[in-house]
Amino acid sequence: MIGFDASQRTINLSTRSTTYQMKIDPTGVLLHTYYGQKLRGGDLSRLICPEDRGFSPNPDEVGLDRTWSLDTQPQEYSSSGVGDFRTPSLEVDLADGSHTADFRYVRHTIEEGKYALEGLPAFYGEGVTAQTLTVELRDRCSSLVVELLYGVLEEYDMITRAVRVRNDGSAPVRLTRVASACLDFPVGDHDFITLGGAYAREREPVRAALTQGIHTAGSVRGSSSHQQNPFLVLCDRDATEDAGRCWGMALVYSGNFLASVEYTQFHETRMTMGIHPFHFSWLLQPGETFTAPEVAMVFSARGLGYMSQMFHRAIRLNLCRGPWKDQRRPILINNWEATLFNFDADKICSIAQAASKVGVEMMVMDDGWFGQRNDDFGGLGDWNVNQEKLPGGLAPLAKRIHDLGMKFGIWVEPEMVNENSDLYRAHPDWTFRVPGRPVTRGRYQLVLDLTRPEVKGYVLDNLRAMLKSADISYVKWDMNRSLTDVWSAGLPAERQGEVYHRFVLAVYEILEALHQEFPDLLIEGCSGGGGRFDCGMLYYTPQIWCSDNTDAADRLRIQYGTSFCYPCCAMGAHVSAVPNGLTHRATPLHTRGVVAAAGTFGYELDLNELTAEELKEVAEQIAAFRTYWDVVMRGDYYRLTSPFRQEDSYCAWMHVTADKSRAVVGLVQTVRHANPVRPLLRLKGLDPDRNYRVNGVVYGGDELMYAGLALPFLDQYQAVQYQIEAV
Ligand code: GLA
Numbered sequence: 001m002i003g004f005d006a007s008q009r010t011i012n013l014s015t016r017s018t019t020y021q022m023k024i025d026p027t028g029v030l031l032h033t034y035y036g037q038k039l040r041g042g043d044l045s046r047l048i049c050p051e052d053r054g055f056s057p058n059p060d061e062v063g064l065d066r067t068w069s070l071d072t073q074p075q076e077y078s079s080s081g082v083g084d085f086r087t088p089s090l091e092v093d094l095a096d097g098s099h100t101a102d103f104r105y106v107r108h109t110i111e112e113g114k115y116a117l118e119g120l121p122a123f124y125g126e127g128v129t130a131q132t133l134t135v136e137l138r139d140r141c142s143s144l145v146v147e148l149l150y151g152v153l154e155e156y157d158m159i160t161r162a163v164r165v166r167n168d169g170s171a172p173v174r175l176t177r178v179a180s181a182c183l184d185f186p187v188g189d190h191d192f193i194t195l196g197g198a199y200a201r202e203r204e205p206v207r208a209a210l211t212q213g214i215h216t217a218g219s220v221r222g223s224s225s226h227q228q229n230p231f232l233v234l235c236d237r238d239a240t241e242d243a244g245r246c247w248g249m250a251l252v253y254s255g256n257f258l259a260s261v262e263y264t265q266f267h268e269t270r271m272t273m274g275i276h277p278f279h280f281s282w283l284l285q286p287g288e289t290f291t292a293p294e295v296a297m298v299f300s301a302r303g304l305g306y307m308s309q310m311f312h313r314a315i316r317l318n319l320c321r322g323p324w325k326d327q328r329r330p331i332l333i334n335n336w337e338a339t340l341f342n343f344d345a346d347k348i349c350s351i352a353q354a355a356s357k358v359g360v361e362m363m364v365m366d367d368g369w370f371g372q373r374n375d376d377f378g379g380l381g382d383w384n385v386n387q388e389k390l391p392g393g394l395a396p397l398a399k400r401i402h403d404l405g406m407k408f409g410i411w412v413e414p415e416m417v418n419e420n421s422d423l424y425r426a427h428p429d430w431t432f433r434v435p436g437r438p439v440t441r442g443r444y445q446l447v448l449d450l451t452r453p454e455v456k457g458y459v460l461d462n463l464r465a466m467l468k469s470a471d472i473s474y475v476k477w478d479m480n481r482s483l484t485d486v487w488s489a490g491l492p493a494e495r496q497g498e499v500y501h502r503f504v505l506a507v508y509e510i511l512e513a514l515h516q517e518f519p520d521l522l523i524e525g526c527s528g529g530g531g532r533f534d535c536g537m538l539y540y541t542p543q544i545w546c547s548d549n550t551d552a553a554d555r556l557r558i559q560y561g562t563s564f565c566y567p568c569c570a571m572g573a574h575v576s577a578v579p580n581g582l583t584h585r586a587t588p589l590h591t592r593g594v595v596a597a598a599g600t601f602g603y604e605l606d607l608n609e610l611t612a613e614e615l616k617e618v619a620e621q622i623a624a625f626r627t628y629w630d631v632v633m634r635g636d637y638y639r640l641t642s643p644f645r646q647e648d649s650y651c652a653w654m655h656v657t658a659d660k661s662r663a664v665v666g667l668v669q670t671v672r673h674a675n676p677v678r679p680l681l682r683l684k685g686l687d688p689d690r691n692y693r694v695n696g697v698v699y700g701g702d703e704l705m706y707a708g709l710a711l712p713f714l715d716q717y718q719a720v721q722y723q724i725e726a727v
Helices: 303-318 345-358 394-403 422-426 453-469 493-517 552-562 589-596 612-634 701-707
Strands: 002-005 010-014 018-024 030-037 090-093 103-112 130-139 144-153 158-167 173-185 190-196 204-209 213-219 231-236 246-252 257-263 269-275 282-284 289-300 332-334 362-365 407-412 416-418 445-447 474-477 522-525 543-545 574-576 602-604 636-639 650-656 662-669 691-694 697-700 719-726
Touching: 002 103, 002 130, 010 130, 010 144, 030 103, 030 173, 030 289, 158 173, 158 282, 158 303, 173 246, 173 289, 173 493, 190 213, 190 257, 204 552, 231 257, 231 269, 231 303, 246 257, 246 269, 246 303, 269 289, 282 289, 282 493, 289 303, 303 636, 332 345, 345 362, 345 394, 345 612, 362 474, 394 407, 394 453, 407 453, 416 422, 453 493, 552 589, 552 650, 552 662, 574 589, 589 612, 589 662, 589 719, 612 650, 612 662, 612 719, 691 701, 697 701
Parallel strands: 332 362, 332 602, 362 407, 407 474, 474 522, 522 543, 574 602
Antiparallel strands: 002 010, 010 018, 018 030, 090 173, 103 130, 130 144, 144 158, 158 289, 173 269, 173 282, 190 204, 190 231, 213 257, 231 246, 246 289, 257 269, 416 445, 636 650, 650 662, 662 719, 691 697, 691 719
């Protein structure tokens, strides 16, 4: 619900259990007065305590009142150059060389439904109660107009924000920073949580107490990155999974981003999120508009668990699209870890054949099927079938796979090119490179300049041709390096600051075209594992390969961290061979199955190499997954323990259906000590008044949650899985 109280000039946004308030100050500044638990009413600007603060300047319109300064006012979209010395929301080069931006309220509108953003991914309002608030602000002295967009998705306790900047003047202006959201808090005794990490160690939660200064997470790699995720939480110091206030912010964007939390001199907090100002500028000609990507915010007064659950539901049902978003995805087998580049059609079919016998539903052929792609030195960019490996092309292979009763999927990396490729030999100028400077390679490859229409067209035409050449149900869309040498031959010097963002827009445009033309196609995002795991990609690809690290023990950490924002149904997770290629660790097949079943569930090995006993176990894993997939995909997710906590000797999680009638618990023993303490696991999310059957034994929901379930003593890396049903 969005309401305007004309007497107190407040705009109130409310979701099921939260209130967000802004107030139009007499000066026209749009103040931010509250975001938290739901309130019945009130003008929360009374929380602002006017005080004469030294070195906090006062604008002319407040006359000699030394207690009013932009430096101390909480704002919806902070100004720059006029006395607010905290993080600015927008920075600009105006035609006269000045940089000042100082926005004042002009008007607002409230509409039913949720706004969409041209060319950018965004949450949508279909099927839920959604409203949009648009507030127009104008710079006091220039013709720069800012439209603040707010989407209210009541059921998810979610408020989204986005920004449109319009040049209503007659001279061009250059934007050098455009935050998508600015959120001021009157206090600062918070912790903040970011998702850090590295390749093969994606999304490790980092929690720290705020101290005075600016704390940031960001990426300047051209993509959202393995190292930092576009997601940030501010929470009470004592917030836990089940208690305490948490404010989560996720950027619906896949490129360079900056998320920052500033703890001010007066112990207030400012959170901002948006495109990273690094090498960013955008030339706005008269009449043009720039749209900054969306930020999705969830407030929870019930701890981190509820915050995550709301993100999960909203992402699954109102960000992901297409027929697969809420359906069980095909249980797939991928040949990458089994063969790397060394395969041909017969090898793919032999893997598929073994897999079909145990119930796998789709064969995905990974990297190596095109051009002269026999290693990672060459071939990228040449999306024609390697006839030596696959005589006759994709169609005969797809037919052989279909004849086994399976779907067929394929790997691509459309944004890249190897110098050793026909494409590069024909168009060496199609890659990013700064004139006069040597190129920088990543995995022996260069990045195609997709901001150029002819390059984007080439990529799209090739993808279309590939998808039409055979019956292909699934595409794994990879992206295996960070961007460097970002300069486009297609843009003039004054527009080079736009290239990073235009690249992301071009990727979205290609994905959108495929979504429109091949609506049933399931695309799995990937970037050297989980290097581009963000809400932007999830709009086009409802699942993303979580990590190249398929070691079950390491995956516990990766999937745990990922779950702070992203739902399990988005996490590409496979059972692979042991010892694991990256960690050299051997974990039991059962454990690998339990861990992969907390994601999209699939296999990544050659099943021909398994014993008959192991194959029987795989068949059982698949048959079981078919009976409980909906609990994992659609249920609420609970982190029961943290794999990062030294004190815990096991990692446990569970999924519970919305009606609390079914649950699935997964648990892996991560450490085994001699003579261990008694392992008790307290469950969550069940109905205390109902009884549940756990592996044939009936317990009270209250007993399972308040007293716990006695676990067996397990060896290191052994796992248990409980499928629980109300009786
Ligand atoms: C990336 C992906 C892997 C695999 C390889 C192929 O690393 O994350 O899963 O597809 O590329 O080159």
